[in-house]
Amino acid sequence: xxxxxxxxxxxxxGLAALPARAARNDHGGARPFSQPLSKDEKIEQAVNRxxxxxxxxxxxxVRAVGLKKWLDMQLHPARIAENPALAEKLRxxxxxxxxxxxxxxxxxxxxxxxxxVAGDIPFPADPERQRVIRMLAERLDTKKGAPEPAEAxxxxxxxxxxxxxxxxALPIEKQDEVMVALPAGVRQGxxxxxxxxxxxxxxxxxxxxxxxxxDLAEAKLLRAIYSNRQLEEVLADFWFxxxxxxxxxxxxxxxxxxxERDAIRPRVLGRFRDLLEATAKxxxxxxxxxxxxxxxxxxxxARAGRGLNENYGRELLELHTLGVDGGYTQKDVxxxxxxxxxWTIDRPQRGGGFVxxxxxxxxxxxxxxxxxxxAGGGIExxxxxxxxxxxxxxxARFISLKLAQRFVADDPPASLVDRMARTFVRTDGDLRxxxxxxxxxxxxxxxxxxxxxTKSPLEVVASAVRAVNGDVDTATAxxxxxxxxxxxxxxxxxxxxxxxxxxxWLSSAGLLARMNFAVRLASNRIPGVxxxxxxxxxxxxxxxxxx
Amino acid sequence: MNTKERGSQRRVFLRDSALAxxxxxxxxxxxxxxxxxxxxxxxxxxxxxxxxQRGAADGLNIVVPHGEKAYYDLRxxxxxxxxxxxxxxxxxDLDGFFGLHPSLAPLKPLFxxxxxxxxxxxxxxxxxxxxxxxxxxxxxxxxxVKATGDGWMNRALPQEPGRPSPVRAVAVGxxxxxxxxxxxxxxxxxxxxxxxxxxxxxxxxxxQMYTEAADPLVRAAGRETFEAxxxxxxxxxxxxxxxxxxxxGRLGNSLKQIxxxxxARVGVELAFADVGGWDHHVNEAGQLAALLREYGxxxxxxxxxxxxxxxxxxxxxxxxxxxxxxENGDRGTDxxxxxxxxxxxxxxxxxxxxxxxxxxxxxxxxxxxxxALTTDFRxxxxxxxSRHLGNPxxxxxxxxxxxxxxxxx
Numbered sequence: 001x002x003x004x005x006x007x008x009x010x011x012x013x014g015l016a017a018l019p020a021r022a023a024r025n026d027h028g029g030a031r032p033f034s035q036p037l038s039k040d041e042k043i044e045q046a047v048n049r050x051x052x053x054x055x056x057x058x059x060x061x062v063r064a065v066g067l068k069k070w071l072d073m074q075l076h077p078a079r080i081a082e083n084p085a086l087a088e089k090l091r092x093x094x095x096x097x098x099x100x101x102x103x104x105x106x107x108x109x110x111x112x113x114x115x116x117v118a119g120d121i122p123f124p125a126d127p128e129r130q131r132v133i134r135m136l137a138e139r140l141d142t143k144k145g146a147p148e149p150a151e152a153x154x155x156x157x158x159x160x161x162x163x164x165x166x167x168x169a170l171p172i173e174k175q176d177e178v179m180v181a182l183p184a185g186v187r188q189g190x191x192x193x194x195x196x197x198x199x200x201x202x203x204x205x206x207x208x209x210x211x212x213x214x215d216l217a218e219a220k221l222l223r224a225i226y227s228n229r230q231l232e233e234v235l236a237d238f239w240f241x242x243x244x245x246x247x248x249x250x251x252x253x254x255x256x257x258x259x260e261r262d263a264i265r266p267r268v269l270g271r272f273r274d275l276l277e278a279t280a281k282x283x284x285x286x287x288x289x290x291x292x293x294x295x296x297x298x299x300x301x302a303r304a305g306r307g308l309n310e311n312y313g314r315e316l317l318e319l320h321t322l323g324v325d326g327g328y329t330q331k332d333v334x335x336x337x338x339x340x341x342x343w344t345i346d347r348p349q350r351g352g353g354f355v356x357x358x359x360x361x362x363x364x365x366x367x368x369x370x371x372x373x374x375a376g377g378g379i380e381x382x383x384x385x386x387x388x389x390x391x392x393x394x395x396a397r398f399i400s401l402k403l404a405q406r407f408v409a410d411d412p413p414a415s416l417v418d419r420m421a422r423t424f425v426r427t428d429g430d431l432r433x434x435x436x437x438x439x440x441x442x443x444x445x446x447x448x449x450x451x452x453x454t455k456s457p458l459e460v461v462a463s464a465v466r467a468v469n470g471d472v473d474t475a476t477a478x479x480x481x482x483x484x485x486x487x488x489x490x491x492x493x494x495x496x497x498x499x500x501x502x503x504x505w506l507s508s509a510g511l512l513a514r515m516n517f518a519v520r521l522a523s524n525r526i527p528g529v530x531x532x533x534x535x536x537x538x539x540x541x542x543x544x545x546x547x
Numbered sequence: 548m549n550t551k552e553r554g555s556q557r558r559v560f561l562r563d564s565a566l567a568x569x570x571x572x573x574x575x576x577x578x579x580x581x582x583x584x585x586x587x588x589x590x591x592x593x594x595x596x597x598x599x600q601r602g603a604a605d606g607l608n609i610v611v612p613h614g615e616k617a618y619y620d621l622r623x624x625x626x627x628x629x630x631x632x633x634x635x636x637x638x639x640d641l642d643g644f645f646g647l648h649p650s651l652a653p654l655k656p657l658f659x660x661x662x663x664x665x666x667x668x669x670x671x672x673x674x675x676x677x678x679x680x681x682x683x684x685x686x687x688x689x690x691x692v693k694a695t696g697d698g699w700m701n702r703a704l705p706q707e708p709g710r711p712s713p714v715r716a717v718a719v720g721x722x723x724x725x726x727x728x729x730x731x732x733x734x735x736x737x738x739x740x741x742x743x744x745x746x747x748x749x750x751x752x753x754x755q756m757y758t759e760a761a762d763p764l765v766r767a768a769g770r771e772t773f774e775a776x777x778x779x780x781x782x783x784x785x786x787x788x789x790x791x792x793x794x795x796g797r798l799g800n801s802l803k804q805i806x807x808x809x810x811a812r813v814g815v816e817l818a819f820a821d822v823g824g825w826d827h828h829v830n831e832a833g834q835l836a837a838l839l840r841e842y843g844x845x846x847x848x849x850x851x852x853x854x855x856x857x858x859x860x861x862x863x864x865x866x867x868x869x870x871x872x873x874e875n876g877d878r879g880t881d882x883x884x885x886x887x888x889x890x891x892x893x894x895x896x897x898x899x900x901x902x903x904x905x906x907x908x909x910x911x912x913x914x915x916x917x918x919a920l921t922t923d924f925r926x927x928x929x930x931x932x933s934r935h936l937g938n939p940x941x942x943x944x945x946x947x948x949x950x951x952x953x954x955x956x
Contacts, residue, residue: 140829246679248679249677249678249679249680250677250678250679290677311693314693315693315694318694319694483721483722484721484722486722486723488722493679493682493683493725494683494693494694494696495693495694496694496696502764503764506764506765506768507732507768507771508713508732508733508734508768508771508772508775511757511768511769511772512742512743512744512772512776515744515749515750515753516744516745518749519744519745519746519749520745523746536746536749537749537752537753537756540749540753541753541756542756542757542760542762542765542769545765
C-alpha cells in the first residue's frame with residue numbers, strides 16, 4: 001500500500017504554517033535558544049534536520065521507537081538495516097563500486113580511447129564493451145565528419161516507442177553503430193522509453209565518461225531519498241562539501257567516486273584526524289588543489305612543473321581545519337606547502353593512487369604554527385602537519401561551528417559551539433561525540449533552531465520526493481533539477497563548497513526554479529519520477545523551503 | 548516636514564503603488580519602464596555585454612599574426628594563410644601584421660568602421676593551464692585567489708539609490724554564471740518567455756505567498772523574482788521581430804534574447820552569454836572554422852539588430868587562456884597562456900589591434916611554448932567598468948589590481 005502523500009505533506013509543511021513560526025526572530029536579534037520545543041516539535045526537528053526530510057509515517061516511527069533510541073541508531077548507521085529498494089536502484093550504476101583505474105578503462109575519456117587504439121592501454125576485456133569503444137574510436141578520428149549510418153534517419157520519425165521498436169529490430173552490430181551516431185534529440189527520446197539495460201548501453205555509446213558523473217550524482221539523490229541511514233547521508237553530503245572537490249577539473253572526473261566512497265563516507269562519524277588524512281592522501285584532493293604538482297623549487301625544472309604550489313596548503317588551513325581567522329600566517333601557508341611537497345599521484349589520468357615522491361619533496365626544516373619540523377622527515381612532514389592541525393583548538397572550534405551552522409542555525413549560539421569544541425578537544429576529534437554533544441544540547445531542541453534553516457537545492461528536491469513518496473526509476477532528471485536550483489552536484493568549482501546560509505539560497509536566481517520544480521514534480525513532469533496526489537503549492541511554498 | 552520631503556514621499560508612494568501593479572502583472576510595459584527609468588541617474592544607461600568562450604579559444608588562429616614568420620613555422624598544418632596569398636581560406640588583413648580568421652568576415656566591416664577593437668596577447672596572468680581554475684579566476688576577476696565568493700560583473704554594478712531594475716544584470720543560461728554571482732540581484736534565464744511559473748494559477752498563488760511572506764529575506768527575494776517575472780512577461784507580450792538574422796546555435800540565440808531585452812529599455816546594464824566548444828586538441832582547423840563562423844555571424848547579427856542602440860553598448864569577449872603556439876601531433880593545439888579579446892560598440896575606439904605584441908620566437912614565448920601575456924584582462928574589463936559603465940570604485944571590482952587603461956573606450 002502506498003502511504004498517503006497528502007498526509008506526508010501535512011507533516012512536512014502543515015506544521016510550519018502554525019503560529020509557532022511567529023516566534024521566529026526575523027530581525028537579527030538573539031534567537032530564543034533557551035525556549036524548548038514541545039515533544040512533537042522535537043520529533044519534527046529531528047527528522048527535519050537529521051534526514052533529507054520526513055516521509056509519511058516517519059514521525060510516527062520515531063515516536064514508536066523513541067526519540068532517544070532513534071537518534072542513537074542514526075549515530076550508528078551500521079546498525080540500521082539498509083533499504084533493499086535502494087540497493088536495487090543503485091545496482092545498474094556499476095561505476096559506484098569500481099576502483100578508479102577500472103573506471104577509466106571501462107568508461108574511457110577520448111584521450112584514453114586513443115591510447116587504447118594506439119596499443120598503450122589494453123581495451124576492456126568485455127567484448128561487447130570493447131566493440132562499442134572501438135566504434136567510438138573510429139568516430140573520434142573522423143570527429144563530426146563521419147557520415148551518419150543509413151539506419152539513423154529511420155529513427156528520426158515517429159514516437160519514441162516506434163523508434164525503440166525500430167532500433168530493437170536491428171541486428172546487434174547495427175545497434176551499436178546506430179547508438180554511437182544517434183542525434184542528441186533522438187537519443188533523449190529513446191532513453192525515456194528504453195528498458196534499463198538498453199538505456200545503459202545507449203548512454204555508454206553517447207559518451208562513456210559522462211556515465212561516471214551521472215552515476216555519482218544519481219546515487220547521491222537515490223541515497224538521500226531512499227537510504228534508511230539518513231544521518232549518515234546528510235553527513236556524507238556535509239563532509240564532502242567541507243572537503244569539496246570539483247568533478248570537472250580534469251582527472252578528478254574519475255577520482256571523485258572513490259573519494260566520496262573510500263575517503264569521506266566511512267569516516268563521517270569517525271575521528272577527524274583520520275578523515276583529514278584520507279582527504280589529504282586522496283588523489284581527488286591532490287589533483288583538485290594542485291598538490292600533486294607541487295615540488296621543491298629545484299625539482300621544478302626536472303618535472304616541468306612550477307615548483308611550490310600553495311593551493312592545498314592554503315585551503316587546508318583556511319577551509320579544512322583552522323578557519324580563516326584561525327591564527328595562521330602566509331608564512332605558515334608556505335611552510336605547510338613545503339611539508340606536502342612530494343604528496344602526489346601515480347598517473348592521475350589513469351586513475352592512479354597516492355604516492356610519496358621523495359624527489360619532489362623539500363627536505364629542509366620547516367616551522368608550522370610555531371612547531372619545528374626537523375629536516376629529513378620525508379612523508380612524515382605532512383603527517384605531522386595533519387597532527388598539529390587536527391589537534392589545534394581553532395580546528396575544534398571551526399569544525400564545531402560549521403556543524404552547528406548546518407544542524408542548529410546559521411548563527412548558532414557561541415555557548416553551544418564552545419561545548420562542541422570542548423568535546424572535540426577532549427575526545428581527540430571524535431566526530432560522533434561532537435554530534436552527541438550537539439544533539440544533547442538544549443539549543444538544538446529550541447525555538448531558536450526551529451525551522452530556522454533554508455534547505456539547499458539537494459535538500460529541497462530530496463525532501464519533496466520523500467514527502468510525496470515519489471517513485472524514482474531514474475534520477476537523471478532530478479539531478480538536473482538540483483542543478484537548476486543552483487547546486488550542480490559535485491560541480492562546485494570553489495574549494496569553499498556550497499554555502500548553507502539562508503542568504504545563499506533565497507535569491508531571485510533560484511526562487512523561480514524552486515517553484516517550477518514543485519509544479520513539475522506534482523504534475524509528473526519530471527521524467528523517471530512518479531508521484532500521485534502531490535500538491536504543487538505546498539511543495540513550492542516558502543514554508544517548504546525551510547526546515 | 549518640508550514641501551520637498553512631502554513631494555518625495557508622495558512620489559515614493561505612487562511608485563510603490565505602481566510597482567504593486569507591476570508585481571501583479573497588470574502594468575503595461577511603458578509604465579514598468581518609466582518606473583525603473585525614474586531611478587536612473589542619467590536617462591540613458593550604458594550597457595556592457597560580456598561573452599565567455601569556454602574551453603580556451605585558439606587566439607592565434609582567430610587574430611592571425613600573419614606578419615610573423617615564426618607563426619607559420621610553429622603551425623605547419625593549421626596556420627591560416629597570409630592575406631592575398633591567393634589561397635581560398637586566407638586571413639583577412641587588418642593592419643598589415645594581424646588578420647582575422649576567414650570565418651570572421653562578418654566582423655571586418657565593424658573593424659573598418661572603427662567600431663571594433665582587438666586586444667591581443669591579453670588574458671589572465673595566473674600560470675594555470677586548468678580550464679576550471681582559469682575560468683574561475685577570470686569570472687571571479689581575482690586570478691590566483693580561489694576563495695573569492697562573487698563575480699566581477701556582480702561587483703561591477705554601480706551602487707544606486709532607490710530601487711534598481713530587477714533585470715539590471717541578466718545572464719542567458721540555466722543558472723547564474725560565476726561572473727554574475729554575488730549580493731546584487733541578477734537573473735539567469737534561458738528565454739525571456741520562459742522566465743515564469745510554469746502554471747499560471749500556481750504562479751499567482753506563489754506570488755502572494757512569497758511577496759507577502761513574513762520573513763523579510765523571503766519577501767525581498769520573492770518581490771525581486773516576481774518583478775522580474777512581470778517585467779519579462781510584459782516584454783514577451785509585445786509583438787517583436789529581431790532586426791537581424793541570427794545564426795542557429797546557442798550564442799546566436801543568447802544574443803537575440805539580450806538584444807530584445809535591451810531594446811525593451813527595462814534597465815538592463817550587464818548581460819552575459821557563454822559559448823563552449825573551443826578546446827581543440829585534435830583536428831582543429833575545421834572545427835574552429837565552423838565555430839568562428841557562428842561566432843562572427845552572431846556578433847554581427849547582434850550589432851545589426853541593436854542598430855543605433857549600440858551607441859550605449861559595449862560587447863567584450865574573453866576566454867580562459869590561449870593555446871600553445873606550436874601545433875601538436877594531432878593537428879590541434881594544447882592549453883596555452885595569452886589570448887585575444889574583442890571589444891565592440893559605438894563608443895569603442897576601434898579599427899586597431901591594442902596591446903604590445905610579444906613575438907613568437909622561442910625565447911619570446913611564455914615558458915617556451917605559449918604566447919606571452921602583455922595585457923591583463925582586468926585592464927580591459929576595468930576600463931570598461933570605469934569609463935563605459937561609470938563605476939567609480941574599481942578597487943572593489945578588481946581587488947588587488949590597479950588597471951592600466953589602454954584607451955579602448
